[in-house]
Amino acid sequence: MTSSRPTDPLxxxxxxxxVxxxxxxxxxxxLGRRVPIRCFTDNPSVHSSLKFLRRxxxxxxxxEDVYLDMLKDL
Incomplete structure (x- = not known):
């Protein structure tokens, strides 16, 4: 039996x-510079960011692309 590890880092x-x-x-x-959206630049919070990103x-x-780039750097 082989252990299959997911290939998707997400x-x-x-x-x-x-986030x-x-x-x-x-x-x-x-983060607002890398992904220029208001939920990161104008009164940012995890809650407001999640609300926007889910929609x-x-x-x-x-x-997600910025996160994957961060994982590569680690």
Whole structure:
């Protein structure tokens, strides 16, 4: 029996975990520079970001791409 490991690095990672880790690593200002959306630049919070990202697929994709880039750097 072989152990299969998911090849998708986003497997099992919630959007909340992604936003929290990015905010901790880069800070809101840098995150807003990398992904220029108001939920990161104007009074940012995890709650407001999640609300927006869950409704906006293109923004969520950008955030996931930044997260994947961060994982490569680690």
């Amino acid at each position: 497997h099992g990672v919630t959007l909340e975990q992604i 929290t880790r990015l905010a901790d690593r880069y800070g809101w200002a840098e 906006t697929p293109w923004a969520r994709k950008k955030v």
